[in-house]
Amino acid sequence: MTSSNVDSNLLKTQMNSLELLQRKTQSLVDCKATLMSKTEVLDSKKSLLQETNSERQRLQREKKLLREMLQNINQDLESLQEVEQSLTKESDDLERSVNKIKNEQYEPLQDQVNEIRLKIGLNKLPHIQQELEARLAKILEDRRVKWQQEESESSASPTGKRRRLATASRSRR
Template sequence: MADEKEMDMLNKLEKLKELRSRTLQFEKVKNRLRQEVEITESEENFLCEYRQEMELLLQEKMAHVEELRLIHADINMMETTIKQAEEERNRALESAKKMYEEYRPLKEDVDSIRSNIGLSKLPDIHEDDDKLKPEFFEKSNLDWQSEPSEPPLPQSLAVAAAAAQQIQVPRAKTTDRQAFRQQPPPMKACLSCHQQIHRNAPICPLCKAKSRSRNPKKPKRKLDE
């Protein structure tokens, strides 16, 4: 009987040791599980903030891509305008040269006739108008030399520009490019590195510090019952 009691006590002690070991392991796993769940929830919150920041950055990018597209369109339009103006100038200069060639022999004939009848020569045309000096009619025609072509937009920007064209942007009475320049993105100073960042950025893209609002929302007071 005594041996059986001793064996029973030993078995209980072994069970207690095993229970203690398993309980410690159980608590350790439970604590790790709780930590991992907290980390998961924290990272999900961060992901939500990061996605919001990415959306703001993409909107800003679209605005800049659209502005760049408008600048390229203005450059092309100005090149065409300059070329047309120089063509008009060249036509007018050629016509003026022909008229000057007709003018010179006519003036010589008139001066010769006036000299034969005792009259003085007529003043040269440049004496009446300083702009009509002989050097003016020696000017050469101008050929429009376009600026070296700019490298094409990178593929990513080209795709973004095409997407920007499909975005319905409200049009003001001013030009689109002026509207973009008159409406810079709202900014604020990072409380950590003091650099200018987007007003709605949840984190600073430079120092990665979490951004806090200078005017946090106050909790609503509950109505007195």
């Protein structure tokens, strides 16, 4: 072989090596670009996943709180229903008792007392219904005055109304 053939083969080999190097370098650059792009997308997805998990946990905590609030409201409603039933029964029992005392004891006694009073020249006693109506009118007037005072306070202070509502809610329990 001649020196020019050896040089030519060497040159071809070097050229082939350089072409291979160029192709491999370009493949490496392309692969690196793809890897960088995919890594950036992966980081973005992982970040979104963390945010999503955080939001899900926050919503689960909020859901748990709301469930507890609903359970408390249901318990309060059940308690109020029990109190309402008890008060209704007690009211009915008291009303029967009041009517019995009024019809069987008070009215006959009042009739006897009024009869005696008339015989000795005195006026009849007022009927108990008049006294009850006067007392009820007084109670209603006191409530009206109290409500008016509360209204004037609540218009001056928004927290006053909330405080009264909370107090009223607690007093019902």
